[in-house]
Amino acid sequence: MTTLLQLIQDTCDELALDRPQVVVSSNDRQVRQMLALLNRLGRDIVKQYEWQRLNKEALITTVQYTYTGTTTAGSNTITGLSSVTGLTTQFSVLGTGIMPFAQITTVGASTVTMDMAATQSGTVSLQFTQNTYSLPSDWDREVPQSEWNRTTRWPLLGPKSSQEWQTFKGGIVSAGPRQRFRILNNSIVINPSPPPGQTAAFEYISNAWVIGADGNGKSRFTADDDTCVFTDSLILTGLKTQWKQSKGLDVSFDTGEFRALLDRAMAQDKSAPKLYLSQASGNILMTNRNIIDGSFPSQ
Numbered sequence: 001m002t003t004l005l006q007l008i009q010d011t012c013d014e015l016a017l018d019r020p021q022v023v024v025s026s027n028d029r030q031v032r033q034m035l036a037l038l039n040r041l042g043r044d045i046v047k048q049y050e051w052q053r054l055n056k057e058a059l060i061t062t063v064q065y066t067y068t069g070t071t072t073a074g075s076n077t078i079t080g081l082s083s084v085t086g087l088t089t090q091f092s093v094l095g096t097g098i099m100p101f102a103q104i105t106t107v108g109a110s111t112v113t114m115d116m117a118a119t120q121s122g123t124v125s126l127q128f129t130q131n132t133y134s135l136p137s138d139w140d141r142e143v144p145q146s147e148w149n150r151t152t153r154w155p156l157l158g159p160k161s162s163q164e165w166q167t168f169k170g171g172i173v174s175a176g177p178r179q180r181f182r183i184l185n186n187s188i189v190i191n192p193s194p195p196p197g198q199t200a201a202f203e204y205i206s207n208a209w210v211i212g213a214d215g216n217g218k219s220r221f222t223a224d225d226d227t228c229v230f231t232d233s234l235i236l237t238g239l240k241t242q243w244k245q246s247k248g249l250d251v252s253f254d255t256g257e258f259r260a261l262l263d264r265a266m267a268q269d270k271s272a273p274k275l276y277l278s279q280a281s282g283n284i285l286m287t288n289r290n291i292i293d294g295s296f297p298s299q
Contacts, residue, residue: 015243092129149179
C-alpha cells in the first residue's frame with residue numbers, strides 16, 4: 001500500500017514540484033500545507049458515503065451491581081454504601097424510595113449523589129445498572145436501524161428525539177417490555193436500564209481512514225509510513241484539486257475528475273441489491289412450498 005510519503009511525493013511529481021524526503025517532520029510550508037489538505041480531504045471523503053471498508057460492529061455487555069445503602073427522604077445522596085466499585089455517572093439507580101430513572105451524578109468514597117431526591121428513608125438494597133455506554137473511540141456516525149438486543153432478539157427502538165425521551169422518563173406511563181435508545185453526548189443511552197449480562201450490538205461508520213504501520217486505524221496521517229483505505233488515484237486527484245484551489249488556480253478539470261473517481265469508488269465499494277420489475281418473493285424463509293406435508297424428522 002502507498003504510504004503518506006509516497007502519496008505526497010507522487011503528488012509533487014504530477015504538479016512539477018520538488019519531492020520532499022519527509023512529510024510529518026518537515027518544516028517546509030508547502031509540504032505542511034499538503035499534509036493539512038490531505039487530512040481534511042480524507043475526513044471529507046469519510047462523510048460522503050457509508051463505506052463498507054469503514055463499517056464496523058460494536059458489542060455491549062450490560063452491567064449491574066447490587067449494593068446496600070441508606071436513603072433519606074428529600075435528599076439526593078445515598079450514604080453508607082456497602083461498595084461503590086464500578087459505579088460511575090453512567091449508572092442509574094433502582095430501589096425502594098428511589099424515583100424512576102434516577103441517575104448517578106457523583107460518586108464518593110461510600111456515597112453517591114443522584115439527580116433526583118429519595119422519597120423514603122431507610123437502609124435498602126439498591127440496583128445500580130449501567131444505561132449509558134460510550135461510543136467507540138473511532139465512531140463517526142451510526143448505521144441506522146442496526147441496533148439490536150441479541151439476548152432478547154428484539155431491536156432497540158429509536159433513535160428517540162429529545163421530546164420522546166423526556167416523555168418516557170417523566171410521563172405517567174414509562175415502563176414497557178421494549179428497550180429504547182438515543183445517541184447523546186457521544187454515548188448510546190438505553191431506557192429502561194437493561195438487566196445484567198445482556199448483549200446489545202450496533203453498526204457504525206468509523207473515522208479511522210488511516211492505517212498505521214502497527215495495523216491500527218486512526219483519523220489522520222501522523223507518520224510518513226501511514227497508509228489509507230482509499231485508492232491512490234482518488235487521494236492524489238483530490239489533493240491536487242485542493243492544492244490548486246488554495247493557490248487560486250483553475251480546478252474545473254480536476255474537480256470533474258475527482259468527482260468521477262469518487263462516484264466510481266462509491267459504486268464499487270460494495271455490492272448492490274437485486275432490483276425486480278415484477279413483484280419479488282421477499283425474504284420469507286418458510287412457506288408451504290418448502291415445508292413437507294408430514295413425517296417430520298426428530299432432529
